[in-house]
Amino acid sequence: MRLDLQTFTDNLHSVQKRITDTATRAGRDPAEIRLMAVTKTFPPAYIEVARQAGLTLFGENRVQEAQEKYQTLVTAPDLELHLIGHLQRNKAKIAASLFLCVQSIDKLQTAEALNRHCAEIGRTMDILLELNTSGEASKFGFNEAEELWRVCGEIASLDSLRIRGVMTVGPFTADRDRIRRAFADLRDCLDGLRSRFPELPLDTLSMGMSGDFEIAVEEGATCIRLGTILFGSRGEVDE
Numbered sequence: 001m002r003l004d005l006q007t008f009t010d011n012l013h014s015v016q017k018r019i020t021d022t023a024t025r026a027g028r029d030p031a032e033i034r035l036m037a038v039t040k041t042f043p044p045a046y047i048e049v050a051r052q053a054g055l056t057l058f059g060e061n062r063v064q065e066a067q068e069k070y071q072t073l074v075t076a077p078d079l080e081l082h083l084i085g086h087l088q089r090n091k092a093k094i095a096a097s098l099f100l101c102v103q104s105i106d107k108l109q110t111a112e113a114l115n116r117h118c119a120e121i122g123r124t125m126d127i128l129l130e131l132n133t134s135g136e137a138s139k140f141g142f143n144e145a146e147e148l149w150r151v152c153g154e155i156a157s158l159d160s161l162r163i164r165g166v167m168t169v170g171p172f173t174a175d176r177d178r179i180r181r182a183f184a185d186l187r188d189c190l191d192g193l194r195s196r197f198p199e200l201p202l203d204t205l206s207m208g209m210s211g212d213f214e215i216a217v218e219e220g221a222t223c224i225r226l227g228t229i230l231f232g233s234r235g236e237v238d239e
C-alpha cells in the first residue's frame with residue numbers, strides 16, 4: 001500500500017467539493033460539517049499524509065490498533081482522535097487516555113467504566129451514543145431510540161463524561177431510500193434527546209461513510225466519517 005500527498009489531496013478536494021455542493025443544495029452551511037479521516041487498517045504513513053493535507057480529526061475503530069498507531073500523536077495539539085468502533089469494558093482504561101471522544105457508547109456499563117477511568121486521570125471525555133438504525137444484528141448500538149433516551153438519563157449523571165450527540169452506521173445496502181430513512185431516524189433520535197435533555201450540549205450527529213455521506217449531509221450530519229474514499233481500498237482487511 002502506498003499513498004502520495006498529491007493523490008490524497010486530490011481525493012480530499014473532490015470529497016470536499018461534494019460536501020459543499022450537497023450542503024448548499026440542502027440549504028445548509030458546509031462549515032457545520034466536520035470531516036473525519038478513518039484510518040483503520042491503514043499504516044501510520046497514511047495518517048502522516050492526511051495530516052500534511054491539513055486534516056485534524058481522525059477515527060479508529062479498535063482500541064489496540066489506535067494505541068499502536070497514535071500513541072505518539074495524541075498529544076499533538078492539532079490532532080483529535082475519536083473511537084468509532086465498539087468499546088469493550090476491559091479496554092476502557094486505555095480508551096480514557098487515548099481518545100478525545102468515544103462515538104460508540106452502546107451500554108450503560110461501558111459508559112460507567114469509561115467514566116471511572118476518566119475520573120482517575122482527572123479528565124472529561126466527550127461521548128456519543130450509538131443507535132443501531134439498520135436492524136442488522138452484526139452492528140452495535142442501542143436498538144431503539146427509546147432505550148437510548150432512557151440510558152442517556154443515567155449516563156448524564158456521570159461527571160466525567162459529556163454527551164454530545166448520537167452516531168450510527170447506516171445499513172449496508174444499495175437501497176438509497178433505506179439509508180436515508182436510517183439517517184432520518186438518527187436525526188429524530190437526536191431531536192428527541194434534545195427535547196428530553198435540554199441542559200446537555202447536544203450538537204453532534206455523526207453519520208455517513210464513503211458510500212453514503214451525501215445522503216447523510218442532506219439529512220443533517222455534522223460529522224461524516226470517511227476512509228476508503230480518501231485513502232483507497234482497505235483490501236483484504238476491509239470490514
Ligand SMILES: *Cc1c(COP(=O)(O)O)cnc(C)c1O
Nearest residue numbers: 038061084209210225226227228
Ligand atoms: C470503517 C468505518 C468508517 C469509514 O468507512 P469507509 O466506507 O471506508 O468510508 C466509518 N465509520 C465507522 C464506524 C467505520 O467502522
